[in-house]
Amino acid sequence: MSGTRRVAVVVGNPKPESRTLAAATYVARELTGQDPDLVVDLAVLGTALLDWTDPTVAGLVEEVGDADLVVVASPTYKATYTGLLKLFLDRFATDGLSGVAVPLMLGAGSAHALAPELTLRPVLTEIGAIVVTPGLYVLDAAHDDPTAYVAWLDRVRPAVRHLHPTGANA
Template sequence: MSVLLIAGSPSHTSRSAALLESVGKRLAKHQIEVTQLQIRDLDAQALIHADFAHPSIVRAVQQVADAKVVVIATPVYKAAYSGVLKVFLDLLPQTGLKGKTVLPLATGGSPHHMLALDYALRPVLQALAAKQILPGIYATDAQVFVLPEGASTLSTDLAVRVDEAVHVLVSEVLLPKPHADASFAPVHFSQVRCSV
């Protein structure tokens, strides 16, 4: 069962990428296959001109198609997700997320942009036919610490929310435990007793 991590930040070092990486590391501890897609690394001209046949776009769209779970991370600009992410999502087929579980992540300068996940990104994910969209995780810049050498840490409360989201992904979507068979053994009609 593969998970695709999509980084929707135009920057090489970003808090949204750090948040996404923390999800990937937690999934890897459960032996979950994780692949990454950095939208900023796709051919810029192909993205802008919607060149569906460009090799980098074809590969990226195939990565989405092959994944069972998609985790999307974006910075919030002007109360919406990044333009880089918007351009990429526009290149996916109308049912590009069909049958997939999606975990949206976002970072922003203040708590005031928290609703961007529900009012800007979630409708697009629904329009792309996502099977299930988990509650998103929004983090302020003060909750994600990116160090100069590229390492990052999360605040305690944010780390707890990320742990909970990963637990849901693993236990309910990726590695669900089989339920005990709750069906009853067949009963012959002669064994049925009725009282009136």
């Protein structure tokens, strides 16, 4: 897809079609004005994530690694991202992500609001991503409320627009 900006979403919720998935695709659309080109709902991969020779997982790692913008999302479990997401991110070399990454986490209460910054941002940086925006933490109960995202989106759109100059909202 030469010349086309690719947008990916990776979701580490162990439940398929989760609120985390809905939130991540919403954020990707709002940042770029387009639906993501690739959505990786890790829950549907099951035990394939444990098989380092699995060609499907290897292909997804390559596609995500080549994306220009990746929204990486997880529910908050024990103040950090899920083991499911960890299994996937462990597949990436230190230069495995070549684009901009946006850390997004959902949680039940505000006590873990720094989890995207303290746990997810460092691993995304370690695997090569450019993390130019603050991480986003959304309460589970507000995952489908656009007002839960407005202030953060207004703050980060200029940076994303600069690095990913496509889309109506970008």
